[in-house]
Amino acid sequence: MTITLKSPLDMHLHLRDGEMLEQIAKCSSDTFAGGLIMPNLVPPVTTLDELIAYKNRINKATNDNSFKPYMTLFYKPEYNYDFLKSFGDELTAVKLYPAGITTNSEGGLSGFDIEVMRGSLEAMSELGIPLCVHGETNGFVMDREAEFSSIYAKLATNFPKLKIIMEHITTKESVDLLNKFDNLYATITLHHLLITLDDVAGGMLRPHLFCKPIAKRPHDRDALLKVALDAHPKVMFGSDSAPHPKHAKEACGCAAGVFTAPIALIALVELFEKHDKLDNLERFLSANAINIYGITPLEKTITLEKTPYLVPEKFGDVVPMFAGEELSWSLTSITKGDNA
Numbered sequence: 392m393t394i395t396l397k398s399p400l401d402m403h404l405h406l407r408d409g410e411m412l413e414q415i416a417k418c419s420s421d422t423f424a425g426g427l428i429m430p431n432l433v434p435p436v437t438t439l440d441e442l443i444a445y446k447n448r449i450n451k452a453t454n455d456n457s458f459k460p461y462m463t464l465f466y467k468p469e470y471n472y473d474f475l476k477s478f479g480d481e482l483t484a485v486k487l488y489p490a491g492i493t494t495n496s497e498g499g500l501s502g503f504d505i506e507v508m509r510g511s512l513e514a515m516s517e518l519g520i521p522l523c524v525h526g527e528t529n530g531f532v533m534d535r536e537a538e539f540s541s542i543y544a545k546l547a548t549n550f551p552k553l554k555i556i557m558e559h560i561t562t563k564e565s566v567d568l569l570n571k572f573d574n575l576y577a578t579i580t581l582h583h584l585l586i587t588l589d590d591v592a593g594g595m596l597r598p599h600l601f602c603k604p605i606a607k608r609p610h611d612r613d614a615l616l617k618v619a620l621d622a623h624p625k626v627m628f629g630s631d632s633a634p635h636p637k638h639a640k641e642a643c644g645c646a647a648g649v650f651t652a653p654i655a656l657i658a659l660v661e662l663f664e665k666h667d668k669l670d671n672l673e674r675f676l677s678a679n680a681i682n683i684y685g686i687t688p689l690e691k692t693i694t695l696e697k698t699p700y701l702v703p704e705k706f707g708d709v710v711p712m713f714a715g716e717e718l719s720w721s722l723t724s725i726t727k728g729d730n731a
């Protein structure tokens with residue numbers, strides 16, 4: 392049994408920089424045709440020069456032309472129309488982090504005063520640049536995303552022409568918002584389709600499953616699964632693959648992030664097959680993102696077959712999800728089209 396997927400896209404990806412980028416970039420470029428690259432470097436990506444230089448480092452690290460990095464800028468309320476326009480096609484989206492809410496987000500936004508944000512968000516609406524949002528408050532950890540619903544509602548109603556992507560949603564409340572506001576969309580990770588808080592902390596603590604937002608309750612996971620398996624037109628795959636070196640995960644003070652890039656495609660095929668929904672996988676993995684972002688991805692076809700794959704213990708210095716475990720599908724071939 393085989394399956395062929397056309398131009399899979401990972402619309403929320405942390406590729407890091409320097410040595411880490413060199414170690415892990417090929418984990419994504421081997422199996423995806425492109426990815427939306429998160430800007431939370433130290434310091435974050437906030438200028439055109441930084442964005443282009445980072446894009447060039449990514450292209451060098453992936454070492455071929457069949458993976459397109461869709462670049463993002465770290466949101467600042469002072470961005471204006473002329474500044475954002477100057478990015479032209481180099482910029483795919485702007486990513487908003489509440490200050491201090493996750494890895495490398497210290498320079499993020501404090502408070503959601505619509506008037507402070509108005510100039511930048513109206514400029515983005517006019518230029519057709521989507522706003523990607525890490526939607527968590529600094530409340531109680533299990534409630535942070537649900538508490539953010541009112542901020543999503545405020546943004547969606549004040550900026551009706553702005554495409555707002557609720558990144559890595561983990562709750563039923565967020566799924567429900569998709570049908571309430573025309574301009575809200577979402578990415579969903581692999582791990583939030585598979586695990587709940589029980590898998591992270593219900594038994595022995597599993598640091599490699601610890602991430603922001605933290606995995607929630609079974610009914611939340613079920614709500615996410617339903618829209619992902621049905622390839623709801625407003626949801627896209629975004630792995631939020633977030634590599635940290637082994638010593639930073641297996642530590643007192645574990646860094647947040649699950650590293651899924653090398654196994655994401657295989658595990659998604661396994662999951663969709665289990666639920667008899669393989670026919671919808673290509674929409675979740677590329678067609679929906681193509682429609683939402685209006686992009687034309689590189690032509691790249693990935694074929695997988697149903698033979699077991701033993702997940703390596705480490706990629707470089709990073710432990711992947713399912714390390715040392717067997718998945719039921721393997722990659723067999725990658726075909727690059729004329730534009731890849």
Ligand code: NCD
Pocket residue numbers: 405431493494495525601602603604631633634647648649
């Ligand atoms: C991400 C990281 O490590 O950059 N961590 C995470 O737990 N998901 C940041 C993020 O997307 O929140």
Ligand code: ZN
Pocket residue numbers: 403405429631633
């Ligand atoms: Zn992320």
